[in-house]
Amino acid sequence: MRWGLSARDYGLLAAGVALLFDQATKLFMLYGLGFRSEPYESHVIPVLPFFNIIMVWNKGVSYGWLSWLSPAFLVLFAVLVVGGLGVWLWLSQSRALALGLGLIMGGALGNLLDRMVYGRVADFFHFYVRGFDWYVFNVADVEITLGVIAMLYDALHKPEAKAVGSGD
Numbered sequence: 001m002r003w004g005l006s007a008r009d010y011g012l013l014a015a016g017v018a019l020l021f022d023q024a025t026k027l028f029m030l031y032g033l034g035f036r037s038e039p040y041e042s043h044v045i046p047v048l049p050f051f052n053i054i055m056v057w058n059k060g061v062s063y064g065w066l067s068w069l070s071p072a073f074l075v076l077f078a079v080l081v082v083g084g085l086g087v088w089l090w091l092s093q094s095r096a097l098a099l100g101l102g103l104i105m106g107g108a109l110g111n112l113l114d115r116m117v118y119g120r121v122a123d124f125f126h127f128y129v130r131g132f133d134w135y136v137f138n139v140a141d142v143e144i145t146l147g148v149i150a151m152l153y154d155a156l157h158k159p160e161a162k163a164v165g166s167g168d
């Protein structure tokens with residue numbers, strides 16, 4: 001009898017934890033810190049000389065891209081993406097790949113839930129240095145980024161990837 005989680009279970013666990021962590025931070029920001037009330041511009045908490053917690057409602061996707069599209073289209077698109085990633089996860093045999101897919105799915109589901117409940121995505125974290133402002137993001141965005149990194153790690157550490165990179 002085999003003990004431990006399969007790659008699929010590992011990915012599903014990662015998706016669930018990612019979704020819960022994202023939603024917990026958003027609930028804390030919106031209701032615990034009172035960021036849900038307007039005007040949003042007054043909601044700035046300086047944390048470090050290069051980092052603030054602020055309130056931004058994002059109607060688009062990353063960096064505010066596609067903000068002109070209807071919320072219904074963005075919801076449908078997210079559902080299709082999560083469904084496709086779910087199929088990929090179901091077929092996955094690698095824990096690193098499953099972790100990456102799970103993190104992306106959990107983050108995407110967190111932002112999808114925002115879009116369904118609020119009609120837009122709640123973003124809070126703002127880094128800036130000497131006039132350079134990074135876009136405002138949330139925990140789901142971090143999870144999606146970490147998921148992509150895990151998938152790249154998986155792709156670069158497969159035997160066939162090493163053989164291709166060896167120069168033979």
